[in-house]
Amino acid sequence: MDKQTTIAFILMGIILVVWLYFNSPEPQPHVPNTSDTTLTNKQAEPKRDTVAEAELEQTAKQVEEKTNTEQVEEMGVFAPSKKKGQIITVETDLAKMEFTSKGGKIRKCYLKNYGTWYYRKMDENDFYNRHVQLINQTNGGDLDLIFVTQDGQLVNTSKLDFQSSADTYYYRVSGNDSLVITYTFVVEKGKEIKKQFVIYGDNYQSKFNVEMVNMNKIITGLRYDVEWASGLNFVEENSKDEATYSNASAYSGDELLIIDASSAGEKVEKDINGKVDWISIKSKYFAMILTPKTPSSDGGASFEGTHEEIPGLGEREYYKVSLKVPFKDLKDQKDSFYLYLGPVDYHILKSYAKNYEAIFDFGSFFGLKFIIRPISEYILLPLFTFLHSFIPNYGIVIIIFSIIIKIALYPLTKQSYMSMRKMQKLQPKISELKEKYKGDQQKIQKETMGLYKTYGVNPAGGCLPMVLQMPILFALFTFFRVAIEIRHESFLWIKDLASPDYVYNLGFTIPFVGVDKITILAPILGITMFLQQRMTVKDPSQKAMVYVMPIVMTFLFMSFSSGLNLYYLMFNILSIGQQYYINNKKGDDLVPVKGSDKKGGGFMQRMMDAAEKQKQSQKHPTTKKRKF
Secondary structure, eight states: OOHHHHHHHHHHHHHHHHHHHHSSSSOOOOOOOOHHHHHHHHHHHOOHHHHHHHHHHHHHHHHHHHHHHHHHHHHHGGGGOSOOEEEEEESSEEEEEEEEBBBBBEEEEEEHHHHHHHHTGSSSTTTHHHEOOOOGGGOEEEEEEEETTSSSOEEEGOOOOOOOEOSSSSOOTTOOOOOEEEEEEEEEEEEEEEEEEEEEESSSSEEEEEESSSSSEEEEEEEEEEEEEEEEEEEOOOOOHHTTEEEEEEEEETEEEEOOEEEEEEEEEEEEOOOSSSSEEOOOEEEEEEEESSOOOOEEEEEEEEEEEEETTTTEEEEEEEEEOOOOOOSEEEEEEEEEEOOHHHHHHHTTTGGGGSOOOOOOOOOOGHHHHHHHIIIIOOOHHHTTTTOHHHHHHHHHHHHHHHHHHHHHHHHHHHHHHHHHHHHHHHHHHHHTTTHHHHHHHHHHHHHHHHHTTTTTTTTHHHHHHHHHHHHHHHHHHGGGGGTOOBTTTSSSSTSOOOEEESSOOOOTOOOEEESSHHHEEEEEEEEHHHOOOOOOOOHHHHHHHHHHHHHHTSSSOOOHHHHHHHHHHHHHHHHHHHHOOOOOOOOOTTTTTSSSSSHHHHHHHHHHHHHHHSSOOOOOOOOO
C-alpha cells in the first residue's frame, strides 16, 4: 500500500470515529409503569397515618412561611412574590405569545409558521403541540432587570409581582397594527419600575422599553442589566446536531464574537465592556436577538453557557446573556430595546438592516470562512431563492440547483478528468522509463518531466481544479444542513428534506457504525460513488478505495439531511455521465504537443531545470578547504 492510500485510510478512520461520536443513538427515556408503582405503594402501606401526614404538612407550611417572612425582612419590597402571575395571550400573524405579570415578561412564544418535529403525529387542532415554542422557562427568566440597591441588595425582577395595563386575557394583532402592554412594579409611592412591550402584527421583532421612575435614590452603581436567562428550547429531533449549531454571540464594530460551549460538560463565560450593537442566542433554526436602540460605549454584555448530556433527552446547550445598561442617576430614565424571536432565515434577518444575518452559519471549514461565506451569501443562496420563486417544490429546486452547479463547475472538472486520463495513458511509458533507468532516480525524474512536457500533461492538472472547487463544495455542505427553507418540506417519499429519510428501524444498532435506522438516499448515494470510483481509479494499488470509500460514506450519510443527500446524489449521477462522455470521447489519444522540444519558461520547464540542477550538484559536489 503506497503512502497516498495509507493517508486516505487514516482520514477515513478519523471521519468514521468522529461520525460515531456525534451520531451514536441517544438513550431512550425510561417510562415507569405508573399503575404497578401505585399498586406496590398501596400494598406496602395498607394503613395511612393521617395524623403524621397532617403534622408533616403543617411543619412544611410553617417552614415555607418562615422562609417567606425571612425573605420579606431581608429584602423588603423586593422579596420574591409567591403569587401566580396573570397570563395574557397575544396572537399576531406570525406568533402566539404568553405574557405574565410575574416578572413582567414573555412566558412563551409559539411560531405559527414552524412546526415541531413530531407535528404530523398531532391532531390538527392541537396548536401548542404542533408549533415550536422557543422560550425555556426551566432555566430562569427572560428580560429580567438586575441591579444593586443602596443598601447592598442584589435585585432580580424575575419573581416580582408587576401590575398589568391589560384589560383582557387575549389580544389579536394583525398587519400594521400594534399592541402596547405595560407592566409596573411600585417600589413605594412615586418610585416605579416599568416594563413595556410593543407587539406588531406582522413582525418577529417587538419593542421593549424600560422606565425607572425616581429610582436614582434606590439603585446604586453605574448600571443595571437586562438579562435573558432562559436560553432557547431545543426543538429538533436530533439534539446532537442541534447542539452543533447552537451558540451565543455579541455583535460589535462589524465583528461577531461567538461564545460556544461546544462539548459535553463544558462551561464558558465571557464579559465584554464597551459598545455592543446586539447580543443573541441561536439554536440550529431559531434565534433570540436583543438590541439596544442606542448602543453606549459605557455599556457591555456578559455571557454564560453550559453543554450538558441529559439521559433520555440527548444533548442541550444553555446560555444566559445580559446587556449592561448605563444608569445615569436620573429621576426618570428611559431605555429602549428591540427583541427578535424568530427563525434563522437569512432574508428575514437581513431585512432588519442591523447585521442580524451575521449569525447565519455558512460554515468555516479549515479556516476558509473568508471564502466560503461570500460564495454562499452572494452566489448559492440567491440562486436557490431565485429557483424557488417559480418552482414551489424544494426537492425539484435541489435537483435543478445541482444541475446548474454541475454545469458551472464543468470546466474545472473536465480539465481534472482530462488530465487524469492522460496521466493514466502515460503510465506504461513511465513504467518503461523506471525500468530503463533503474537505480538513477534523478534520470527517471528528468525523463518523466520531459515525457509530461512532450505530451502536454501537467502533473498538478488533476488536483488543482479539484482544489479550486473545494470551497464551493464545503459551502454547499453547510448550506443544506442549516437552510430553514427546506425544514419540513417533502419530496416523493421524503417527509422532511432537512432530516434523514428513514424508512426502516432495524431494532438494533450496527456495531462500530452506530446505525440503527436505514435510509433510501444514502445507499443509492453509495452505489453512485462506487460506480464513479470504478470509472476514475485505475491504479491497482488503490483498488481497495473503490470498495471501502463508498461503504464508509454510505454509513456517514445515513445521518445527514435528505436534502443534502439528494443534492450529492444528483451531483454524482451527473459526474458519472460526464466521466462516461470523457472516457469515450474520440480523438483523445496521446499526441505530442507542437513545439514541445523548445525550451520554455513554464511549470514543466522549471521542474526539468530543477531536476537537472539537482543531478549536476550530486555529480560535482562543492568542496571547501579547511584550515588546520
